[in-house]
Amino acid sequence: MSDAALPFLGGRAGAAASPRAPLLPMRARGLTLRRGGVAVVDRIDLDLGLRGCTAILGPNGAGKSLLLRLLHGLEPPEAGAVTWNGAPASREVTARQALVFQTPVLLRRSVGANLDFVLRARRRDRGLRAALLDRVGLGDKADRPARLLSGGEKQRLALARALATGPDVLFLDEPTASLDPGSVLMIERIVREEAERGTRLVIVTHDVAQARRLADDVVFLHRGRVIEHAPTDTFFAAPAAEAARDFLAGRIVL
Numbered sequence: 084m085s086d087a088a089l090p091f092l093g094g095r096a097g098a099a100a101s102p103r104a105p106l107l108p109m110r111a112r113g114l115t116l117r118r119g120g121v122a123v124v125d126r127i128d129l130d131l132g133l134r135g136c137t138a139i140l141g142p143n144g145a146g147k148s149l150l151l152r153l154l155h156g157l158e159p160p161e162a163g164a165v166t167w168n169g170a171p172a173s174r175e176v177t178a179r180q181a182l183v184f185q186t187p188v189l190l191r192r193s194v195g196a197n198l199d200f201v202l203r204a205r206r207r208d209r210g211l212r213a214a215l216l217d218r219v220g221l222g223d224k225a226d227r228p229a230r231l232l233s234g235g236e237k238q239r240l241a242l243a244r245a246l247a248t249g250p251d252v253l254f255l256d257e258p259t260a261s262l263d264p265g266s267v268l269m270i271e272r273i274v275r276e277e278a279e280r281g282t283r284l285v286i287v288t289h290d291v292a293q294a295r296r297l298a299d300d301v302v303f304l305h306r307g308r309v310i311e312h313a314p315t316d317t318f319f320a321a322p323a324a325e326a327a328r329d330f331l332a333g334r335i336v337l
């Protein structure tokens with residue numbers, strides 16, 4: 084029997100038919116979004132290559148979270164467009180991506196039921212649940228109500244829910260802000276593993292050291308604009324933009 088004749092057995096492709104066209108590269112052009120009359124995302128052009136981890140850095144209010152939402156298709160831009168491997172943004176494209184928010188979004192059910200829900204909705208193998216929980220260090224907490232988890236555990240469960248969808252692209256919005264060191268280590272390890280497996284990672288972080296540890300390239304955002312996009316080594320060795328230099332030096336950037 085040829086591969087094409089085999090029934091779809093799960094894996095990275097989720098519920099959609101396999102084989103599927105690659106989702107990357109991504110190309111954003113002229114992305115603009117206004118809030119209260121101000122362009123908080125202002126004519127952003129951005130390219131994401133096939134592989135790796137991109138960090139989005141920038142001061143408070145720079146537009147990092149909104150940019151992530153635009154790229155993921157949670158918000159339509161007021162101007163500009165995002166294409167994925169030449170295809171326009173669509174529900175199908177968004178469904179092949181996952182976003183982990185800074186504040187974990189969980190169901191008021193047990194830890195295990197939180198994963199069952201996603202696996203069922205995506206028609207993925209329910210047997211993945213145990214491996215996913217083990218991977219985020221929650222293997223012994225499957226029956227615990229999710230609301231009783233610590234902040235770090237909740238975020239790890241949110242990450243497991245995102246991984247349960249088998250995403251091609253994983254967006255992370257400040258996933259480790261104010262978490263315990265153990266959770267930070269675990270989340271960073273999983274980010275690295277996913278990047279090695281070929282998942283495309285995009286992480287918004289305030290933590291300059293984290294960007295250095297994880298990212299292949301850095302996008303520096305200031306006042307809704309991409310001021311600099313460079314390989315991580317280049318960015319940290321010699322940031323070209325004054326705002327980026329100030330930010331890295333720990334000076335307040337308005």
Ligand SMILES: Nc1ncnc2c1ncn2[C@@H]1O[C@H](COP(=O)(O)OP(=O)(O)OP(=O)(O)O)[C@@H](O)[C@H]1O
Nearest residue numbers: 118119123141142143144145146147148149150289
């Ligand atoms: N619903 C809204 N109404 C008005 N202004 C908004 C709204 N959402 C976001 N903004 C503004 O848009 C700008 C960009 O917000 P965004 O959350 O993307 O910034 P950020 O870079 O992620 O900031 P932080 O690092 O503080 O999380 C900010 O000035 C914010 O106040």
